[in-house]
Amino acid sequence: MEKLIIEGGKKLQGKVEVSGFKNAAVAIIPATVLAADVCTIENLPNISDVEILSKLLVDLGAKVVKKEPRTLEIDTREVSNCFIDYESAKDLRASYYFLGAALGRFKKARVVYPGGCCIGNRPIDQHVKGFEAMGAKVHIEHGIISVEAEKLVGAEIYLDVASVGATINIMLAATMAEGVTVIENAAKEPHIVDVANFLNCMGAKVRGAGTDTIKIQGVKRLGGCQHSVIPDQIEAGTYMIAAAATGGDVLINNVIPKHLEAITAKLREMGVEVIENGESLRVRAMHPLKNVNIKTLVYPGFPTDLQQPMSSLLTIAKGTGVITETIFEGRFKHVDELKRMGANIKVEGRVAIIQGVKKLMGAKVAASDLRAGAALIVAALMAEGETEIENVHYIYRGYDQICEKFTTLGAKISKTY
Numbered sequence: 001m002e003k004l005i006i007e008g009g010k011k012l013q014g015k016v017e018v019s020g021f022k023n024a025a026v027a028i029i030p031a032t033v034l035a036a037d038v039c040t041i042e043n044l045p046n047i048s049d050v051e052i053l054s055k056l057l058v059d060l061g062a063k064v065v066k067k068e069p070r071t072l073e074i075d076t077r078e079v080s081n082c083f084i085d086y087e088s089a090k091d092l093r094a095s096y097y098f099l100g101a102a103l104g105r106f107k108k109a110r111v112v113y114p115g116g117c118c119i120g121n122r123p124i125d126q127h128v129k130g131f132e133a134m135g136a137k138v139h140i141e142h143g144i145i146s147v148e149a150e151k152l153v154g155a156e157i158y159l160d161v162a163s164v165g166a167t168i169n170i171m172l173a174a175t176m177a178e179g180v181t182v183i184e185n186a187a188k189e190p191h192i193v194d195v196a197n198f199l200n201c202m203g204a205k206v207r208g209a210g211t212d213t214i215k216i217q218g219v220k221r222l223g224g225c226q227h228s229v230i231p232d233q234i235e236a237g238t239y240m241i242a243a244a245a246t247g248g249d250v251l252i253n254n255v256i257p258k259h260l261e262a263i264t265a266k267l268r269e270m271g272v273e274v275i276e277n278g279e280s281l282r283v284r285a286m287h288p289l290k291n292v293n294i295k296t297l298v299y300p301g302f303p304t305d306l307q308q309p310m311s312s313l314l315t316i317a318k319g320t321g322v323i324t325e326t327i328f329e330g331r332f333k334h335v336d337e338l339k340r341m342g343a344n345i346k347v348e349g350r351v352a353i354i355q356g357v358k359k360l361m362g363a364k365v366a367a368s369d370l371r372a373g374a375a376l377i378v379a380a381l382m383a384e385g386e387t388e389i390e391n392v393h394y395i396y397r398g399y400d401q402i403c404e405k406f407t408t409l410g411a412k413i414s415k416t417y
């Protein structure tokens with residue numbers, strides 16, 4: 001099993017390029033099932049989730065050709081049905097997007113109940129509600145979700161929670177349904193807009209993505225297209241936090257600053273300098289930083305995916321910081337690992353109270369999920385001495401070349417087995 005060894009205490013300096021957004025890429029790849037021609041997807045991150053999804057497409061009968069290191073040409077014309085089993089999809093969440101895409105094209109699909117990071121209860125009732133409203137029958141038996149419809153008909157769907165996954169899945173299914181589908185209380189995260197842009201590029205009629213109400217006029221056919229995935233908001237935020245955590249000075253290129261406003265605001269509140277310049281952000285920090293309170297919220301609020309890396313930064317900020325996790329109740333599993341490194345954190349339900357300490361110390365720790373892994377890297381970079389991180393496969397689900405990128409910034413990271 002691969003481990004990371006990090007020698008902490010180096011100020012990060014230099015520049016880093018942000019890759020394509022995992023959470024957009026993992027929806028766009030399954031969405032190609034809807035296309036009656038070849039799709040070229042550029043700026044895909046080099047991560048294991050993308051690898052697994054590409055393999056799933058090949059297993060379904062698609063032709064997937066790597067054109068450039070981060071470009072795939074996908075031809076799903078030969079795909080005629082969709083069954084995805086446990087072994088091939090247990091490690092990721094986004095397999096559930098095959099349900100919406102295949103329902104749209106074949107009017108049926110069978111997909112294993114999704115995996116992904118174990119960060120709390122992750123029901124799919126809103127996806128099911130959306131599919132049923134459009135006329136599909138949904139059965140969940142022996143861990144397999146089966147959806148089937150004689151015909152899909154547009155419907156008005158009010159989401160009880162603004163779920164990212166349900167919004168995208170309903171959009172996918174609705175692109176080729178008869179009539180108009182309206183999603184109320186839709187999620188507004190940046191990748192919802194990217195997926196809608198991709199679908200529209202294929203010929204779909206999706207309007208309002210990025211607002212609470214999305215309207216989809218069904219069309220008869222979707223064609224091929226060329227699309228470049230937007231920059232990864234969460235990867236960019238992780239580098240911003242790491243720069244601040246080490247008292248560094250880092251230029252983060254290929255970002256959409258608007259997507260990072262919540263994190264920029266919090267870092268500035270802590271005393272970090274964040275300078276915006278077109279598609280770049282320069283993050284410069286001098287310790288000590290001031291502690292802050294954070295509440296995770298749906299976009300444009302503070303993203304839950306950055307809560308864990310941010311909590312590492314708060315451990316060495318002056319004073320007390322309170323984190324309230326409103327999206328996933330199980331997203332504090334990294335806290336015990338941070339405590340091993342000397343952090344002073346008390347968790348009460350969905351709240352973590354962090355009393356800043358002078359420094360963290362290197363220790364042996366293990367990642368419990370993707371962003372817990374990112375949080376431990378941030379902690380290790382600022383700790384005194386050596387940290388050994390286990391379970392790094394979680395980190396590779398979502399961070400493209402993370403060791404290489406941090407090494408370029410002056411970090412001392414090596415891999416061991």
Ligand SMILES: CC(=O)N[C@H]1[C@@H](OP(=O)(O)OP(=O)(O)OC[C@H]2O[C@@H](n3ccc(=O)[nH]c3=O)[C@H](O)[C@@H]2O)O[C@H](CO)[C@@H](O)[C@@H]1O
Nearest residue numbers: 023093121122123124125126127161163164165166305327
């Ligand atoms: C692949 C992907 O894009 N993953 C992201 C996506 O996950 P995911 O799509 O799973 O997250 P959702 O937005 O669906 O979940 C948000 C909240 O809604 C609840 N819920 C969700 C669906 C449902 O049918 N019923 C229900 O109650 C969940 O339990 C959670 O409390 O959005 C999360 C919230 O921004 C991010 O942390 C994940 O990185």
Ligand SMILES: C=C(OP(=O)(O)O)C(=O)O
Nearest residue numbers: 093116117305370371398
């Ligand atoms: C929770 C995450 O991913 P997933 O939904 O794919 O498990 C994440 O990206 O932080």
